[in-house]
Amino acid sequence: MPRLYRLQRAALCAAVFGIASFSTANAEEIIIGAATAQTGGLAPYDQPALAGLRMSLDELNAKGGLGGKYVVKLLIKDTRSDTAQTATVAQELIDAGAKIMITPCDADASISAGQLTQPAGIPTLTLCGSAPVLTDAVGDVMFGTYPADNVQATAVADFAVSEGKKKVFLLTSPDSTYTANLPEYFGKVFEKKGGAVVGRGTFSMGQPDFSAEITNIKGMADQPDLIMTAAYEPDFPAFIQQLRGAGVTVPVYGADAIGTPTIKALGKLVDGVVYTAAGYAEPGSKLEAFNAAFTKYAGHAPESTYEVNGYEIGLILDQAVKTAGSDDAKAIRDAIAGLKDFQGVTGKITYAGTNRMPLRAVALMRYEGGEGKHVKTLIPDAADVPAP
Amino acid sequence: MFAQQIINAISLGGVYALLALGLAIVFSIVGLINFAHGELMTLSGYALLAALVFGLPFPLAVLVAVSCGALAAVAMERIAFRPMRGASVTSLLLTSFAVSSLLKVVFQNGISARPQAVAMPGWMTGAFSFGDFTIGVGPSISIVVSALALILLETFLRRSVTGTAMRAAAEDFDVVRLMGIPASRIIATAFLLSGLLAGLAAMLWVAQRASVDPLMGFTPVLKAFIAAVVGGLGSLPGAVAGGFLLGIIEVLLQATLPAAIAPYRDAIVLSGVIAVLLLRPQGLIPAVRVQRS
């Protein structure tokens, strides 16, 4: 009895103190740690992005692993959308031997994790974080993968100017970096290129009543010829529905977060809405092939562009390991930082010469007849991109 | 323009009133502030989505969704709250938090963390125009539905025996039982009504946002809670008054605050709530309740 008791206690201790260790990596294995939010408020972004990443790693493993050589062991831990938990989990993954770290879409969680990987020299990639300050806040191991907010905003502003727009109304929400800053970046570029910001409005995320703001827009003496917002679900559908319901026909421009099935399902209500995408699935394109493959892999179609972005992270890592020729963390980091014109699913991705937020083409899309139609692809001039 | 904002305010206030009323009915009977009320809305939203995907015509789908909310509320009481009957307000409140977080996890990992589109019929996004003046179909429906729901509920509470018993139970539950009226019937009716109201509010909420997601219940339940408190926790007329008041204040502040101050809107509203509590700790229309020993 006493012995059993001791055994039980040992088992409990092991469970509690995490001594139950993961099998250590063998020579042909590379551990990738994913500290991502599978529950909580950030799960809507991290879940699909991680699904894409898993798909690419599965495919790569079938072909012998990263660089054809290192079979990936993906360790996934849930951060519960909590910053402190993200850091803890990241530390555990480091302890478990992760050579590469994947962090959430959320910037502060990613920074917290990055502060641990930076001294360890572990290359760290955020799933879909697009805040431009993200990489500099951590250091040289931190990489963004998604087009940064200011880059997207510049592309949209360039497009707006080319469409002859002169007066813009900016609709922001202080509740997130993305919704607060992206329209403001747009405003900066737009004003620099001769446009004018004629009004500003705000909304609270998650609260679907835009009536007061819309009544204000309607009552403006100087009517804008463009409304720019980074609102997304559930706010964007509510906004556009109420805006058009109130008889306001001013065109609305947004960014990448509204390229989703939910928005598309609004049908003719969103006709004319311009948004950005990392790429577009024209027939015969790689993206279309990916969409089909993902549907087969996951049992449902991609719900956002985060899936393909996650998938591309796998490709980037594969290329970096190939270039590095080893599983050395520093070599991999340097290889990622040196990537130039890497052909992903959605287009070319370049890290060389950037502050590790990738330079990638921004596709401008417009909803027409319930479908997103490609309008133009732009690579913004670096000089135009406003400082973070 | 001003008239338009008033309509906006009434439309939003109506939804808040329905939600606050749902909280208040349950609180007045069993002393539970049900934070999982928001998840009842989410559930109704998913039920609507499922019914539409299944091919039901829109009105029937709405019926199914609202009934789902009502049944889920009754089930929630049976499973989670019944064992706690008689516990303190705080214990019950925390239990409802736990239920709420459990349901969110189930939605996120069982359905999808991403928002799902709900196709609303096209006519719901139209507008009536009277010369310069336009009223959206959405706000109109919202006003009509809230008004109808409030009138029907009032009629039920005034005319029917069960309704009368519920008003009495809010005052003195024990004595209602002494009249031979089963406690379980009163409590089940309270949850049923609260679920119905959550379902109805969910329909109006979803109609505005055209999507459902696992976390969508949080904001409305918070607003409902604030409205119910301002009105007087457990007081049904208070909940309605609080709902409309909150709607009106939010819309008017949104319409009039300069952009630089606008982000502080919620802080201003909530400071108002504290001020109301300081002046009238029992709310605007306090609930009549005997001291239960």
Add this chain to the structure above:
Amino acid sequence: MAAAPDDSKPRNVMPAAFRAATVDALCMVAVLLLMALAAAAFGGAAMQRVVTYAAIMLTAVLGLQIFSGNSGIVSFAQAAFVGIGAYATGILTMPAALQRTALRDLPQFLAGHELSFFAALAVVLALAALVGLLTGTPLLRLTGSSASIATLAMLIIVYTLLVAGREITRGSQPFYGVPREVGLWTAAAVASVALIAARLFRETSFGLATRAAADDERGAAAVGVDQRMARLAAWVAGVIAAMAAGALMAQFLGAFSPRDFYFDLGFTMLAMLIVGGMSSSLGAFAGVIVTIVVIEAVRRFEGGGEVLGLHLPVMFGLTQGVLAIAMILVIWRRPTGLFGERELNLMRMTGSPAVNASTALPRPVSADRLVAEHLTRRYAGVVAVDDVSLSFETDSITGIIGPNGAGKTTLLNMLAGDVQPSAGTVSVGGTVRQASAFRFARSGVARTFQNIRVFPHMTVLENAVVAARQVEPDLGQAEAAAMAELARMGLEKLADQPAARLAYGQRRRLEVARALALRPRFLLLDEPAAGMNAVETAELVAILSAVRVERRIGVVLIEHDMRLVMTLCERIVVIDHGHVIADGTPSEVQNNPAVIAAYLGSRTARAKSAASEEQTA
């Protein structure tokens, strides 16, 4: 952090309550430090982070316990104060160079301080006291669920301010670049201080008073407790702990945003406290440890993989699920939490220390006359007391009798300052006083209640100490005096029992002992013998007579037991329908026909008195 006891008088011994609390606190600190040591010696970096995080949460949860545990008001705002502490620390410790790029629009007076962690912590603690006073003041006017809801509003307000104040906080964007100097030992040290503070706080006069008011608000006022001041002190102490935890959190995380200090954190802390048990620091301590151990254990399984040879599927959300269910189970099966309401009380377990009863006769608070003039009280049209003028002397026993509903208790309540007269005044020792139960109690008017109002969750000794503390600033002497009163009432053996365990008659006696601990000049008793049997009543009569002789105090009592009234009182006042209908010696009153008719209130009696009038006629 705990309010320092009054140091104006020299003391040679530490009060027993503090001795016991210190032992408990040091014991918990030892456990905490052992855990930290184990993590440092055997755990990896991740394990150390977990323990560091636990220590930070413990600090914040202890703050919550200081306020909510003692006052019984659940606060949702704790997360907000953690947030304020984190942002303040972030701004104060951020390298100036980084600050210039990250916080371009930071107001000048906040910029470029680059303090070390402990310097920043000192500033944050001072700021916390200010924030606590500022936020606590509006709370004072609210009670029960209104107060809870106001704290919920505060949480949302602070969040909104953090999001909207972009110049200072970067708004909803990540606040980054905070140096990460807080490690395991710093966090453990701060948590240890918080543990000691929380354990000691409940024994300070603020802690005692807050707990008494939470148990029974009117009862607390009757023993002189100014519950607003006490509650404010608890609130400020709670805010200080929260902001200290925030300071740790800032340097632990390095990057954060307002979202990190919102509902999720607030609920987590509340869940920890509720699971452990709200009313003791032991509960907070155990709650944090148990919750974190459960999280750490469960979360290892949710990622799937091989565990003990079993292949587990990926089950994200398992942690939240298990936590939610665990919380429901704890609330359901053990509503007071795993560690109930009791502190460790190690010293009591080992049989020491006894509190010695003081032998010195208490010096009474001076006030020699209690005078009511033209007292009237109306309730919604009903006149309960109508123009009553009475004067009471010390060294006397007066009985107030009258039928049910005659207005006796209302009169007594006005004499005790508990009910505001609609008209008329009450003066104590010659000065007219505004109705305020706790001020009356402190100025020499003590009372008991018809339906006993002892503090059920406090020990018998604590019940009396709360009262003694109001007139005796030295806790050691207050303890001794309280013990003496208990001894007089024959309760000294029960001193360590929670008052809830006392039998009915014992509670009555405790209430009297508690009132006497105030060293009153006047003792107002509302039906002191109600519910007592003949033997108990006789004992009570003996005690009251003795007290009256010993201390020469004025006793005023309402009583239905005629034998008691007639044997004990030298003066009897009869009240009916709010009027004084007779005032005199027992024999005078007993033979007053109006009294018989009114008091007996039945047709027989009225018939009887009519008959006797006929006879005399």
Add this chain to the structure above:
Amino acid sequence: MLSVEGLKIRYGEVEAVRRVDLTVESGEILALVGANGAGKSSTLGAIAGLVRVAAGKVVFEGVDITGLAPEVVARKGVALVPEGRRIFASLTVADNLRLGGAVHQPAAEARLREEEMLELFPILRRYYRAKGGNLSGGEQQMLAIARALMGKPRMILLDEPSLGLAPQLIDTVFDLIAELRRKGMTILLVEQNVALALEIADRAVVLANGEVVLSGTAKELASSDLVRQAYLGA
């Protein structure tokens, strides 16, 4: 008709009722008297199902009703008129009455019953549409009794009906109780005013500290020295 055997009631650690035995015969008034805190109201509460019984047995018309829910006890024909009246203050007199007879009779029957009650209590007809809370204390006591009678109980438990009433009103209420008794109602009356209670009761039981200390016919008790000393002040 009703018998209580070895009843024990606890609130937490406090024993409010230690041991109470009593029987009420059909058609009589049994008065339960005693000082504050003697356990009278707790005993009534336990019979009606409002208070948890720690030990003992309550039998009504041969059926064990110990521990049944209050609504079940009410449906078996026992109605409690609680202390302090506890009428529904925000409801009208009409609604108060309606709830009393709501459950176990058809609507038409309930209407007839209500008419009977309005005959018995004319004051209630006058204030039929008034809110219960606006009635005076005596009127509320009438309403509380009428409400209890609406459900056609075979026995009523009256808890302190004289509390807080002016003497004239007490007379009216007690006249009414006597009237009910004449009509064959079985009544268990808890009353602090001993003289009053003994006046209309057939038999009485005296409680002190949760125990029966004395019982007998009302006449016997009224002339008992012990009772006279303790409660009549003689």
